[in-house]
Amino acid sequence: MRRRFMHLLSVDMEPGLWRRAWGYNRAMTFTRKILLGLLAGVFLGLFFGESVGGLSLVGDVYIGLLQMTVLPYIMLSLIANLGRISWSESRGLLTSLCAVFLVFLLGGGAILMLSPLAFPPADAASFFSRTLIEVPEAIDFVGLYVPANPFAAMANNLVPAVVLFSILLGIGLSGAAHSGGLLKGLDALTEALNRVNKLVIKLTPAGVFAIAAGTAGTMSLDELGRLQGFLISYTLLVAAVTFVALPLLVSAVTPFSAKELLTVPRDSLITIFAAAKIIVLMPQLIENVQELFRRHDLLDEEVEHGTGILMPLAYPFPNLGTYLILSFVAFAGWYLGRPLDFADTLSLEASSFFSSFVAPIVGIPFLLDLLQLPADVMELFVVSTVYTDRIRVVLGAMHLIALTVVVMALRRNVFRPDFRKLAIALALTVLAVGTALFATRFWLQATVVGSYDGDQQLMQIQWMARPVVARSYSDELPSVSPDDAPLRLERIAERGTLRVGYLPDSLPWAFRNQQGIETGFDMEMANALARDLDVSLELVRLREPDIGTSLARGHIDIVMSGLGRTADRLRNYRFAGEPIELTLGLLVPDHERKAFADSEALSARRALTIGVVQRDPAFQRQIKELLPHATIQSVESPRAFLRGNAPELDAVLYSAEGGAAWTLLYPNFSVVVPQPVLARLTGGYMVPPGDDPWARYVNEWVKLKRRDGTVDALFEHWIGGGGAVPGTPRWSIARDVLGWELD
Numbered sequence: 001m002r003r004r005f006m007h008l009l010s011v012d013m014e015p016g017l018w019r020r021a022w023g024y025n026r027a028m029t030f031t032r033k034i035l036l037g038l039l040a041g042v043f044l045g046l047f048f049g050e051s052v053g054g055l056s057l058v059g060d061v062y063i064g065l066l067q068m069t070v071l072p073y074i075m076l077s078l079i080a081n082l083g084r085i086s087w088s089e090s091r092g093l094l095t096s097l098c099a100v101f102l103v104f105l106l107g108g109g110a111i112l113m114l115s116p117l118a119f120p121p122a123d124a125a126s127f128f129s130r131t132l133i134e135v136p137e138a139i140d141f142v143g144l145y146v147p148a149n150p151f152a153a154m155a156n157n158l159v160p161a162v163v164l165f166s167i168l169l170g171i172g173l174s175g176a177a178h179s180g181g182l183l184k185g186l187d188a189l190t191e192a193l194n195r196v197n198k199l200v201i202k203l204t205p206a207g208v209f210a211i212a213a214g215t216a217g218t219m220s221l222d223e224l225g226r227l228q229g230f231l232i233s234y235t236l237l238v239a240a241v242t243f244v245a246l247p248l249l250v251s252a253v254t255p256f257s258a259k260e261l262l263t264v265p266r267d268s269l270i271t272i273f274a275a276a277k278i279i280v281l282m283p284q285l286i287e288n289v290q291e292l293f294r295r296h297d298l299l300d301e302e303v304e305h306g307t308g309i310l311m312p313l314a315y316p317f318p319n320l321g322t323y324l325i326l327s328f329v330a331f332a333g334w335y336l337g338r339p340l341d342f343a344d345t346l347s348l349e350a351s352s353f354f355s356s357f358v359a360p361i362v363g364i365p366f367l368l369d370l371l372q373l374p375a376d377v378m379e380l381f382v383v384s385t386v387y388t389d390r391i392r393v394v395l396g397a398m399h400l401i402a403l404t405v406v407v408m409a410l411r412r413n414v415f416r417p418d419f420r421k422l423a424i425a426l427a428l429t430v431l432a433v434g435t436a437l438f439a440t441r442f443w444l445q446a447t448v449v450g451s452y453d454g455d456q457q458l459m460q461i462q463w464m465a466r467p468v469v470a471r472s473y474s475d476e477l478p479s480v481s482p483d484d485a486p487l488r489l490e491r492i493a494e495r496g497t498l499r500v501g502y503l504p505d506s507l508p509w510a511f512r513n514q515q516g517i518e519t520g521f522d523m524e525m526a527n528a529l530a531r532d533l534d535v536s537l538e539l540v541r542l543r544e545p546d547i548g549t550s551l552a553r554g555h556i557d558i559v560m561s562g563l564g565r566t567a568d569r570l571r572n573y574r575f576a577g578e579p580i581e582l583t584l585g586l587l588v589p590d591h592e593r594k595a596f597a598d599s600e601a602l603s604a605r606r607a608l609t610i611g612v613v614q615r616d617p618a619f620q621r622q623i624k625e626l627l628p629h630a631t632i633q634s635v636e637s638p639r640a641f642l643r644g645n646a647p648e649l650d651a652v653l654y655s656a657e658g659g660a661a662w663t664l665l666y667p668n669f670s671v672v673v674p675q676p677v678l679a680r681l682t683g684g685y686m687v688p689p690g691d692d693p694w695a696r697y698v699n700e701w702v703k704l705k706r707r708d709g710t711v712d713a714l715f716e717h718w719i720g721g722g723g724a725v726p727g728t729p730r731w732s733i734a735r736d737v738l739g740w741e742l743d
Contacts, residue, residue: 045216
């Protein structure tokens with residue numbers, strides 16, 4: 001019986017039916033491969049954690065290969081498409097196309113201008129970055145937009161200039177004689193670049209796998225939580241424009257209903273979402289537009305011919321999907337704690353038009369550089385593209401459909417605005433876009449805002465090296481003996497301790513953490529000095545006026561507290577060692593940081609009161625010369641100003657390196673380095689005057705620590721925030737669940 005049953009199955013079931021019955025399909029689609037690569041990468045990153053962080057390098061290679069062909073392809077495509085159009089014969093068609101195209105992009109520009117509203121104010125501050133003191137290069141807007149040297153523009157990735165050059169050259173070719181051969185050559189080059197791009201695209205599953213694994217293995221939960229801001233805002237904006245704005249607005253000026261505009265191309269849009277490419281469905285989209293006209297008995301030879309020209313011609317140009325994804329730049333500013341203000345938003349708006357001519361993977365880095373935002377956030381963008389690229393092309397396809405429908409309606413004289421319907425459509429568009437923006441804002445307000453922990457990160461930084469045995473003095477001074485050796489090196493060796501003085505409120509050079517332990521850059525330098533002298537450590541907190549007597553009487557051997565050399569200090573104390581150079585900046589309320597960014601404007605400003613922690617009269621005179629109309633007021637510490645207890649002050653002068661640490665405790669303030677830089681100071685350690693052997697030792701010891709990398713490592717650890725990264729590896733399944741030991 002069993003044999004007969006199996007025989008019936010083998011006869012009656014056609015080959016492959018078993019596989020289909022069990023849902024098995026040997027030929028996995030490319031979309032599934034990408035999703036599988038994404039899921040596998042995320043799983044690998046979560047499983048092994050930071051051990052697979054090196055895969056990010058593979059992801060960087062993949063991104064570079066993607067960028068390699070994009071700009072040349074768009075350039076050649078623009079020239080070829082514009083060059084083959086006869087301007088005299090198609091002037092009306094192209095004029096209509098340009099007019100409608102600009103209206104569409106103006107609408108997209110308005111939405112992009114509003115995109116920062118999706119991100120609520122949030123406490124954010126960051127550790128010191130050298131970009132804070134680097135002089136930003138002046139933006140050459142003429143060179144940015146006018147291709148005086150097209151080859152230099154291409155070599156330097158000046159996207160707007162390259163696009164403008166391509167457009168003008170294409171228009172020039174359209175009327176040139178004997179251009180057919182050149183256009184065929186451009187077509188061949190475009191096809192070659194397209195083939196190269198397709199070869200790179202085949203690597204997408206592997207590239208996405210590497211990026212996802214490296215990111216999931218190293219990204220913190222806080223970073224993942226903040227990325228949701230972009231995913232939610234962009235998804236809602238795409239939905240608002242694709243399913244509300246475009247169908248309603250087009251239906252208000254043409255004979256086609258909003259329902260038809262959504263249902264006729266429905267299958268094409270679904271396929272485009274799966275394929276993540278518009279061009280593969282271009283013939284079907286043209287057929288969809290023709291079907292709309294056919295349903296209303298408007299299809300004729302002009303419509304058939306016009307749609308066949310318009311959609312391929314419009315394809316290389318920006319679409320609303322590409323335009324709106326530039327809102328990632330607004331997200332990046334919010335994510336990094338540097339939200340775009342109105343001036344930044346205007347710069348983004350002014351540069352986004354030409355940047356939208358190229359793929360986002362090329363245009364967004366350009367905009368990040370323009371607004372001086374770190375390009376590191378591109379890794380987040382690349383990870384998000386696995387999803388956002390699919391909804392971006394859906395909006396791009398709807399953009400092409402709407403554009404072609406409106407232009408052909410103009411050509412067929414059926415463009416008849418119904419102002420009542422148009423007003424309703426505009427109102428619903430505003431409502432949909434506003435809902436998208438404020439729904440995102442509300443969600444982030446509820447889930448992200450209030451989770452600031454920059455102050456905790458600063459206070460929880462651990463020592464790089466194991467500290468030596470130390471004793472602290474706060475309200476008293478160590479005792480001295482008349483029998484102490486006259487030279488400090490001998491006295492330190494006999495005593496068995498190194499006595500280091502430091503000033504209170506000396507973030508991040510010397511401060512007490514939550515456990516009441518003295519930590520900071522100079523405290524760890526003091527530990528290293530004591531370790532090399534093979535002695536223990538005594539840390540003495542004192543006021544600056546007491547430094548001279550404490551050094552002279554032997555209560556302390558050295559002062560290490562982030563102090564800079566000033567004229568008054570050089571006259572009264574002896575300095576040894578030059579561990580660091582300090583750049584003067586201003587601590588200001590966050591919303592006023594732009595007002596203090598220009599030194600020349602600041603020097604001309606009246607009714608300005610600056611608090612100065614340095615009590616050096618010569619130094620204060622120097623600042624007075626730089627800011628002649630300002631009132632200079634001595635302060636013990638910036639803390640009172642930051643707490644709001646010094647309303648008479650507009651800003652406090654402080655080193656940028658130290659000021660960044662204060663903003664972590666008070667995130668409503670920023671440290672600004674006016675350009676050109678007001679002044680720089682060389683840091684140093686105070687030692688007793690007249691003790692040459694001790695001063696020479698400290699000098700040579702600091703040089704040694706600079707040469708062996710200790711100073712740079714401690715700077716990155718305490719000032720740059722490297723120590724805020726948890727010393728223990730990030731959570732992973734292998735280590736924390738299965739108990740595996742990973743290198």
